[in-house]
Amino acid sequence: MADIFRTLSVPAADAPLARQIADTLGGAGAQGMWETPLGPTADGPVTWYVSSGLIPTDFAYMVPCTYWAMDEDGNWVETGYEPGNPVAVYEGCVAAGLSVTQQEIDGLFARADVNDQDPWVAFARMGVTIVQMPEPEPEPAPEPQDFPFAEE
Amino acid sequence: MPVGIELGGMSRRRRRGAITAFSPSQLFASNEQGLWLDPSDTSTLFQDSAGTTPVTAVEQAVGLMLDKSKGLLSSTNTGFTPASGAGHSFNTPDSVANSITGDIDIRWYGYTILSAAGGGTFCGKWGSAGQQAYAFDFAGTAGALRFYYTSDGSTSTGRVATSSVTPISAGLTNNVPCGLRATYKTSTGEVLFYYDKLDGLGWVQLGATQTITSGAIFDTTGLLYVNDRMAASVSAQLNTSRLQIYNGINGTLAVDFDPTRYTGGTTFIAATGEVWTLTGAGTRITPSGNHVSASADARRPILRARYNGIRYTEKFANSESLTAVTCVNDVADTLAPNGTQTASRATETTANSVHNIFMGSTFVPSTAGLRQTISVYAKAGTCPFIQLTTAGSASNPYANFDLINGTVTATGGTTVIATSITDAGDGWWRCVMIAEPVIGGSHSINMLLTGTGARSESYTGTSRTVFLWGRDLRVTNDGVGLPEYQRVGAVDTDYDTVGFPPYLAFDGVDDCLFTASTVNFTATDEMTVVSGARKLSDAAQGALLESSPASTNVGRFNIFAPASTGASGNFQFSSRGTIAGSSATSATTLAPVSAILTGRADISSPLTELRINGAVSATNTTTSQGTGNYGNYAFFVGARNNSTTRFNGRIYGIIVRGATTATPTLEQTETWMNGKTEAY
Numbered sequence: 001m002a003d004i005f006r007t008l009s010v011p012a013a014d015a016p017l018a019r020q021i022a023d024t025l026g027g028a029g030a031q032g033m034w035e036t037p038l039g040p041t042a043d044g045p046v047t048w049y050v051s052s053g054l055i056p057t058d059f060a061y062m063v064p065c066t067y068w069a070m071d072e073d074g075n076w077v078e079t080g081y082e083p084g085n086p087v088a089v090y091e092g093c094v095a096a097g098l099s100v101t102q103q104e105i106d107g108l109f110a111r112a113d114v115n116d117q118d119p120w121v122a123f124a125r126m127g128v129t130i131v132q133m134p135e136p137e138p139e140p141a142p143e144p145q146d147f148p149f150a151e152e
Numbered sequence: 153m154p155v156g157i158e159l160g161g162m163s164r165r166r167r168r169g170a171i172t173a174f175s176p177s178q179l180f181a182s183n184e185q186g187l188w189l190d191p192s193d194t195s196t197l198f199q200d201s202a203g204t205t206p207v208t209a210v211e212q213a214v215g216l217m218l219d220k221s222k223g224l225l226s227s228t229n230t231g232f233t234p235a236s237g238a239g240h241s242f243n244t245p246d247s248v249a250n251s252i253t254g255d256i257d258i259r260w261y262g263y264t265i266l267s268a269a270g271g272g273t274f275c276g277k278w279g280s281a282g283q284q285a286y287a288f289d290f291a292g293t294a295g296a297l298r299f300y301y302t303s304d305g306s307t308s309t310g311r312v313a314t315s316s317v318t319p320i321s322a323g324l325t326n327n328v329p330c331g332l333r334a335t336y337k338t339s340t341g342e343v344l345f346y347y348d349k350l351d352g353l354g355w356v357q358l359g360a361t362q363t364i365t366s367g368a369i370f371d372t373t374g375l376l377y378v379n380d381r382m383a384a385s386v387s388a389q390l391n392t393s394r395l396q397i398y399n400g401i402n403g404t405l406a407v408d409f410d411p412t413r414y415t416g417g418t419t420f421i422a423a424t425g426e427v428w429t430l431t432g433a434g435t436r437i438t439p440s441g442n443h444v445s446a447s448a449d450a451r452r453p454i455l456r457a458r459y460n461g462i463r464y465t466e467k468f469a470n471s472e473s474l475t476a477v478t479c480v481n482d483v484a485d486t487l488a489p490n491g492t493q494t495a496s497r498a499t500e501t502t503a504n505s506v507h508n509i510f511m512g513s514t515f516v517p518s519t520a521g522l523r524q525t526i527s528v529y530a531k532a533g534t535c536p537f538i539q540l541t542t543a544g545s546a547s548n549p550y551a552n553f554d555l556i557n558g559t560v561t562a563t564g565g566t567t568v569i570a571t572s573i574t575d576a577g578d579g580w581w582r583c584v585m586i587a588e589p590v591i592g593g594s595h596s597i598n599m600l601l602t603g604t605g606a607r608s609e610s611y612t613g614t615s616r617t618v619f620l621w622g623r624d625l626r627v628t629n630d631g632v633g634l635p636e637y638q639r640v641g642a643v644d645t646d647y648d649t650v651g652f653p654p655y656l657a658f659d660g661v662d663d664c665l666f667t668a669s670t671v672n673f674t675a676t677d678e679m680t681v682v683s684g685a686r687k688l689s690d691a692a693q694g695a696l697l698e699s700s701p702a703s704t705n706v707g708r709f710n711i712f713a714p715a716s717t718g719a720s721g722n723f724q725f726s727s728r729g730t731i732a733g734s735s736a737t738s739a740t741t742l743a744p745v746s747a748i749l750t751g752r753a754d755i756s757s758p759l760t761e762l763r764i765n766g767a768v769s770a771t772n773t774t775t776s777q778g779t780g781n782y783g784n785y786a787f788f789v790g791a792r793n794n795s796t797t798r799f800n801g802r803i804y805g806i807i808v809r810g811a812t813t814a815t816p817t818l819e820q821t822e823t824w825m826n827g828k829t830e831a832y
Binding site for chain 1: 211212213447448449450451452454472543591592594644645659660661662663688689691692693795796797798800
C-alpha cells in the first residue's frame with residue numbers, strides 16, 4: 001500500500017517519548033524523527049518538534065490525524081479526526097520492552113498535532129515557525145593536495 | 153533505448169526546437185568528479201535508500217537518487233543480476249522469439265573487467281553438441297569480443313568472429329558502465345562489433361568488420377542464458393544491467409533482460425514477455441556514482457509534478473467544496489471540452505442569496521499579493537454569467553464573464569492583472585483571471601444575475617444553471633509554457649503529469665538527500681554547478697546544495713535559496729578555499745520563483761560567479777578564497793548536514809562538475825536544465 005503523507009508535530013516536552021516510540025515501532029525508517037524545532041519565532045523558544053513526509057501506512061494508521069479546511073473567510077475548520085490506535089501503540093511498545101504507560105501514550109496523542117497539511121500551512125495554522133539552530137562545527141581541514149595548476 | 157519513465161517537460165522542448173545533441177554526460181567525458189541528478193529520469197529513483205523499490209509514479213518518496221555522471225545514461229540501474237563467476241546466471245526457456253535464425257543484433261549493457269583473460273559470456277543459447285545456436289562473449293583472446301553460431305547445432309568451425317581490437321584499446325575502462333554489441337548478417341557472414349561509452353554519442357563500431365562462414369542460425373530447443381551460454385559452463389565476471397536481442401539488425405526487440413524488473417524470488421518477467429529464472433546466486437548491482445539518499449522515511453523528498461492547486465477539478469460536487477449552489481457531476485446534458493462526460497452542472501438554490509462554488513487550495517499559498525492564475529471552463533445553461541473571485545476580503549479582485557458573447561463584462565477589486573475568455577468549442581469558454589489578492593484566501597466561482605454584478609453578488613436564487621469543467625489555480629510564474637489546465641482528482645496523488653515537469657519537493661522541514669560517501673574534489677580548485685530549482689519561501693535560509701557539512705569547512709561550495717531572508721530574499725553561490733569564502737549574491741528575488749541557478753568558482757583566481765536563467769547575476773573577483781583545492785566531504789541536497797538550513801522548494805535537477813566550464817558549454821547545460829525546469 002502506498003505511503004501516506006503526514007505532518008506530525010509534538011510538544012517539545014513530548015518529543016523524547018515520541019522518538020522512543022518511533023524508534024521502537026517504526027524501524028529504521030522512523031529514525032531521526034522530531035528533530036526539527038518549532039517555536040513562535042525563528043529565534044525560539046522551542047515549543048514543538050515536527051516531522052513531515054510520506055510515512056508507511058501502518059505507522060500512519062496508528063497515530064491520530066486531524067483534517068482541516070479553510071472556509072471562505074480564511075478560517076481553519078476541523079473537518080475530521082481519526083484517533084489512531086493508542087492501545088496498539090502501547091501494546092507494541094510493551095512487547096518491545098519500552099517502559100511506557102497507556103496514559104502517557106494517550107496524553108501524547110491528545111497533545112500532538114498530526115494532519116495531512118503541507119507543513120508550512122500547518123505551521124501557519126499553529127502560529128509557529130522553524131527555530132533556526134546554530135551551524136555545526138567545521139570538520140578538520142583535508143590533507144594538503146598537490147595544486148594541479150602550479151606553474152612549471 | 154528507452155529506460156524508465158521520463159516525465160513531463162517534453163512537449164514544449166519539441167516546440168522550441170531548442171534541444172540539441174547535447175547531453176550532460178559530455179561534461180563528465182574526461183572522468184571529471186561530480187554529480188548529475190535528474191529527477192525526470194525515474195530509472196534513477198528509488199523509494200528506499202537501498203535501491204530495492206523503484207519510483208514508478210509521482211507522489212512517491214525518493215530515498216535514493218542515482219548519480220548519472222558516471223555513466224548511467226542508458227540502463228545501468230540498480231537491479232538484480234547474476235553474481236560474478238561460473239554457475240550464476242539467468243535463463244529463459246526456448247521460445248519463438250529467442251529462436252532467431254536470421255540476422256541477429258545482441259546488445260549488452262553493464263560493467264566488467266574487460267581486460268580479464270578468460271572474460272565472460274554475455275549471453276548464449278548454446279547447449280551441448282546438437283543444441284548450439286549462438287553466443288556473444290569475450291572469452292577468447294583477453295578482452296576481444298566474440299560472436300559465434302552454428303547452422304547445424306554442432307559445427308562452429310569457421311563461424312567464430314573475434315573483434316580485431318579490444319574495448320579496452322578503444323578507450324573503455326574496466327568496471328565502468330558501457331554497452332557492447334554484436335550483429336551478424338546471415339547472407340554475407342558479416343559480423344560487426346560496437347561499443348557505447350554511454351556518453352550520449354551512441355554506438356561506435358569496434359574494429360573492422362569480420363566475415364565468417366555465412367548461414368542461418370540453428371534453431372535449438374535449449375535455454376537462452378544471460379551471463380553464461382549454458383548451465384555453469386563459462387566463468388562470467390560480469391555485472392549485466394541489460395541485455396537485448398533483436399531479430400534482425402536494428403530489427404524487432406525479441407528479448408529484453410532488464411533486471412530492474414526483478415522484485416524478489418528467483419524469477420522475473422521481461423517487458424518482452426519471457427520469464428527469467430536465476431540459477432546460482434544473484435547480486436544487486438549499484439553502479440558507481442555519487443548517489444544521494446535518505447534512510448529515514450519522513451526525510452525523503454517526494455517526486456511530484458503538481459501545478460494546479462486544487463482538487464476535484466472536474467467534480468464540482470464533492471465533499472470539500474463549501475458550495476452554496478447545487479452541483480451534479482458527470483452530467484449527460486453536455487460533454488466536457490475534451491469530449492468526455494465529465495462536466496458538472498451547477499444550479500442556483502433558492503434557499504439563500506449566495507451562489508458560489510468554493511475553490512480551496514492548500515497547495516497554492518494564500519499569500520497577499522501573490523500573483524495567481526485562476527481559470528475554469530464554463531458553458532451557459534440558463535445562467536449566462538459567472539464570476540471568478542478571491543475570498544478573504546471584500547476588496548479582493550473579481551472578474552465577470554459573459555458565456556453567450558464570450559466577453560469579460562466587468563472586473564474590480566485589488567488587483568486584477570489580466571483577464572481573458574477563450575472559445576473552447578461547443579459553447580464552452582475558458583475563463584481566466586490573473587490577480588494579486590489584497591488578502592490571501594480561497595477562491596470562488598460565482599453565478600451572477602447580470603454581467604456587471606458586484607463581487608459575490610447577492611440575490612435570490614432563480615434555479616438557473618451553468619456547466620463547469622476543468623478549474624485550475626496556480627501561481628502565475630510557476631513554469632513557462634506549461635499546459636493551461638492540469639486535471640486533479642479527489643486526492644493529491646491523482647493528477648495528470650504529461651507536459652508538467654517533474655521535480656523533487658523538499659519540504660523545508662526535515663528533507664535532505666546526501667551521499668553516503670564523500671565526494672572527492674581535492675584534485676581541483678575550479679567548480680561548476682548548474683541547478684534547476686523553485687524557491688517556495690524566503691522565511692528561512694535554505695541550502696539548495698552544499699559540498700560539505702558546514703560552511704566553515706575548507707574547500708566547500710554551496711547554493712543558498714535564499715541566503716538573505718524575508719523581504720530580502722535572494723539566491724547565493726558561495727565558494728571558499730582555505731579562508732572564509734566569497735559569495736556571489738543576486739539582487740532581491742522573492743519567492744516563489746523558479747530559476748536555473750549556475751555557479752562558477754575558481755579558488756585561486758579568485759572567482760565566484762552566480763548566473764540566473766543563463767545570464768550573469770553577480771560576480772565576485774575581489775574577495776580572496778585563500779588557496780588550495782576543494783574538499784572531500786559528503787554532498788548534501790536540500791539541507792546543511794541533514795540537520796539545519798533546510799531548503800523549502802523544488803529541485804528539477806543538479807549538475808556539479810569539478811572543473812571549469814567554458815561559457816558555450818555552460819549555456820548548453822543551462823538550456824538543457826531549463827528544458828527540465830521550464831523556468832524561463
